[in-house]
Amino acid sequence: xxxxxxxAKCQGHARCWAQxxxxxxxxxxxxxxxxxxxxxxxxxxxxxxxxxxxxxxxxEVDRTSAARFGPAAMQPRTGEA
Amino acid sequence: xxxxxxPDHVPPExxxxxxxxxxxxMPPTPNGDPHAAVAxxxxxxxxxxxPYNTQDxxxxxxxxxxxxxxxxxxxxxxFSSHRSIFSSILGETWPTIPLELDPPAxxxxxxxxxxxxxxxxxxxxxPAVRERAIALIDRITxxxxxxxxxxDFAFPFTVSIFLRFLGLPDxxxxxxxxWAKDLLHGDDVERPVAARKxxxxxxxxxxxxxxxPVDDLMTFIVQAQIEGRRLTDGEIRGIGVLVFVAGLDTxxxxxxxxxxxxxxxxxxxxxxxxxxxxxxxxxxxxxxxYPPIQLIRVAxxxxxxxxxxxxxxxxxxxxxxxxxxxxxxxxSPNTVDLAREHNRHAAFGYGPHRCLGSHxxxxxxxxxxxxxxxxxxxxxxxxGTAPITCGGHVFGIENLILDWS
Ligand code: SF4
Numbered sequence: 001x002x003x004x005x006x007x008a009k010c011q012g013h014a015r016c017w018a019q020x021x022x023x024x025x026x027x028x029x030x031x032x033x034x035x036x037x038x039x040x041x042x043x044x045x046x047x048x049x050x051x052x053x054x055x056x057x058x059x060e061v062d063r064t065s066a067a068r069f070g071p072a073a074m075q076p077r078t079g080e081a
Numbered sequence: 082x083x084x085x086x087x088p089d090h091v092p093p094e095x096x097x098x099x100x101x102x103x104x105x106x107m108p109p110t111p112n113g114d115p116h117a118a119v120a121x122x123x124x125x126x127x128x129x130x131x132p133y134n135t136q137d138x139x140x141x142x143x144x145x146x147x148x149x150x151x152x153x154x155x156x157x158x159x160f161s162s163h164r165s166i167f168s169s170i171l172g173e174t175w176p177t178i179p180l181e182l183d184p185p186a187x188x189x190x191x192x193x194x195x196x197x198x199x200x201x202x203x204x205x206x207x208p209a210v211r212e213r214a215i216a217l218i219d220r221i222t223x224x225x226x227x228x229x230x231x232x233d234f235a236f237p238f239t240v241s242i243f244l245r246f247l248g249l250p251d252x253x254x255x256x257x258x259x260w261a262k263d264l265l266h267g268d269d270v271e272r273p274v275a276a277r278k279x280x281x282x283x284x285x286x287x288x289x290x291x292x293x294p295v296d297d298l299m300t301f302i303v304q305a306q307i308e309g310r311r312l313t314d315g316e317i318r319g320i321g322v323l324v325f326v327a328g329l330d331t332x333x334x335x336x337x338x339x340x341x342x343x344x345x346x347x348x349x350x351x352x353x354x355x356x357x358x359x360x361x362x363x364x365x366x367x368x369x370x371y372p373p374i375q376l377i378r379v380a381x382x383x384x385x386x387x388x389x390x391x392x393x394x395x396x397x398x399x400x401x402x403x404x405x406x407x408x409x410x411x412x413s414p415n416t417v418d419l420a421r422e423h424n425r426h427a428a429f430g431y432g433p434h435r436c437l438g439s440h441x442x443x444x445x446x447x448x449x450x451x452x453x454x455x456x457x458x459x460x461x462x463x464x465g466t467a468p469i470t471c472g473g474h475v476f477g478i479e480n481l482i483l484d485w486s
Contacts, residue, residue, distance in 0.1 A: 009155070011435040014200045015425070018361075029195035030440065052423040056155070056431055 001044050002062040003037040003051050009058035016059055019050035024059075032058070085139050087132050090392050097129040099143065101375055101400060102136070107472030109479065115472040116338075116371055120406040120415055128389040134398055136474050137169070141377060141398035142389055147410035147427055149387055150399040153378060154432035157183050160378035160397055162434055167322055170264075170276040177326070178319035184433055189307045190320070194437060197298065203440040210242055210445060214452040222456060226486035227463055230340050231478060234453070235333040239445055243328030246441075248297020249286075261329035265475050283321035287314070298324065330475050331373045332442045336449050337468075337478035338371035339364075342417060343454075344462045344483055349419055354454045363419035364447050369426035370417050372401040373476045376430050401427045402476065460485040 003023075012031045016024035023043055025033045039047040051059035087096055099122060101107055106118030122145045134141040144150050153160045161183050168175045176182050179190040196202065217238055221228045228234065236258055241251050263275035290300040302317055312320075343350040353360050376399040380391045391397065404427040406414040411421075429436035436442065462468065463484035470478050 011431070011433060012195065012199075013429065013435060014440060017200065026200065028199060028201065029192065030199040030201070049422065053425060055425040055427065055429075056151070056435075 001039045001047065003039060003047055004060040004062050005032055005034065005036055006058045006060065007032065007034050009056045010054075011056050011058075013055050015053040015055060016050040019053055020046045023047050024050050036062075085133070087130065087140060088392070088395070090390055091130045091140075092390070095126070095128075095130050095389065097125055097131060097143070099129070099131045100134045101398075101472045101476075102474075103133060104472070109469050109471045111467035111469050113470035115470050115476050116402050116406070117415065119400065119402050119472070122400075122403045123406060123408060123414075128387055130389075131398070135377065135396065136166075139396055141396040142386075142391055143398045143400070143403070145403050145407065147404040147407040147425075150404045150427060151431045153386075153397055153399055154376065154430055154434070157187075157433055159381055159384055161381045162187075162378060164377060164379055166377075167276060167326065170272050171280070175315055176319055177323035178316055179437070180323055180327075180434060181319075187433060190316075191433070191437070193305055193307055194320070197301070198437050198441055200440045203444050206242075206246075206441065207444060207448070209245065211448050211452065213241055214238055214448050215456075218452055218456045227482060227484040230481040230483055231333065231337050232480070235336040235340075235449075235481075238449060239332040239336070240329060242441075242445060243324075246298055246328070247324060248290075248295060248299055257325075257329065261326065264326065265330055266471070266473065266477070279322060279325060280318065283318055283325060284314075287317050287321065327436075327438055330477065332445050334373045334475060334477045335368065335371060335442070335446055337481050338373075338470075338476075339367045339446065339450060340453065340460075340483065341462070341468055341478060341481050342367065342371070344460055344481075346417070347459065347461075349417070350454070350459065352419065353450070354459075357451055357454065359419065360447055360450050360454070362422075362424075364443065364450065365424040365426065366417060366419050366421045368428040368443075368446070369405045369411070369421070369424055371476075372405055372426070372428035374428075374430075375400040375402075375474065376434075399427075399430075401430065457483075458485050 010032045012029060014026060014030050017026050023037060023046060027033055048061050051061050106113055106115050127146045127149060129143055130140060131143050132140040144153055162181050163176055163183055164181055165174045165176055167177050179187050182190060217234050221233050237254060240254050240258055244251060260275045260278055263271040267275060286299050287303055291303045294300045302320055305312060353363055378397045380393055380395045380397060383392050408414050429439040460483045463482040466482040468478055468481045
């Protein structure tokens with residue numbers, strides 16, 4: 001599973017981060033860092049909860065990528081730089 | 082209040098008798114529930130025109146759906162924030178900053194102030210906030226088994242936090258609360274008097290901090306640079322006034338409504354008392370059910386928006402309390418469900434103007450509820466009393482006498 005991050009829509013509510021601070025990383029002003037987020041298998045529920053709590057609809061859950069990339073747990077997470 | 086006529090371009094069938102100021106449940110009402118009262122907006126069309134829906138009696142388009150409010154508030158090009166709500170009380174037109182600036186000018190000021198109120202910074206403020214809550218509650222329990230939550234807890238708590246943030250001593254508290262009351266709920270004579278006092282106060286504070294810098298917000302502002310230059314006196318005033326006004330009333334009102342709800346719903350009260358971990362999530366639901374603010378934008382051009390012929394200069398109202406009761410957005414919107422998940426409520430608005438103080442406001446409410454529930458046994462509304470609620474520019478609760486004897 002992958003979370004597509006629409007940075008232009010992020011307004012720094014930090015709701016995603018409040019749900020899952022290890023998955024959703026914020027910059028110093030409280031806005032999400034750029035880059036889509038590859039979610040490990042065990043974190044899928046938490047990640048989708050975080051994504052679904054974004055008031056701006058800035059986070060999109062993409063479930064197709066798991067099929068494309070194989071087991072998501074094997075994927076490194078991007079979006080941390 | 083002078084009431085302005087409905088403009089000619091508004092089709093008569095789109096006009097609805099509705100106002101956050103004058104509709105049933107909006108004037109001061111004992112045991113009122115203004116948030117439930119505005120939920121009736123969902124019985125009608127998703128957008129309508131209300132002929133008198135602002136403090137100065139102007140009409141607004143009313144956007145009832147959360148999804149449409151999101152569209153309006155995210156589209157700052159079509160829907161401008163430059164309304165000069167505060168300065169118009171003085172017959173002037175300068176903006177409060179950053180709220181009443183539009184992008185791109187908005188961005189520089191927003192990034193200047195964002196770090197001061199970021200989630201990280203708010204975490205650092207948390208011990209001071211908690212200490213203040215505990216001190217106030219201990220003072221109440223030392224001498225009584227009943228109190229007026231607004232006067233004895235909610236206002237002194239929230240106002241002193243933000244006074245500390247601004248760098249002001251607590252002694253000014255009663256004076257400042259008085260100014261805020263006159264400004265937000267006063268009549269046509271009281272409002273300009275209060276506004277002038279606030280402006281004079283902010284100007285003087287800026288002058289003092291320029292002379293004698295200390296470690297506080299006003300010093301930061303007078304020393305700050307944007308785009309390689311110092312801020313003008315007008316910009317400093319615009320920021321100071323906004324920070325002053327924004328922090329005074331809103332969080333206190335939220336805490337009041339929340340504790341009133343818990344006083345009337347003992348099961349929920351016991352649940353949060355016995356499982357304090359639930360307070361974090363419950364606070365989001367209480368923010369959804371009892372948000373205090375109506376956001377207003379001005380159309381910058383003619384646009385047909387979801388069937389409404391909005392014309393340049395029209396006011397467009399995005400009332401958070403209406404969006405938060407939208408059945409298309411929230412299941413059973415009129416039921417308070419403290420375990421509700423994915424609570425994408427609109428209490429802090431949407432779009433680039435999302436409440437800059439939202440992280441601090443949240444922490445204040447969570448900490449206020451945590452400490453109150455940890456220290457006060459089962460509380461109810463004191464027999465023979467009735468909290469007075471009101472709608473308007475900021476929804477409020479004027480008194481809340483709780484009893485735990
Ligand atoms: S919840 Fe949405 S708006 Fe808020 S920080 Fe996360 S992505 Fe940004």
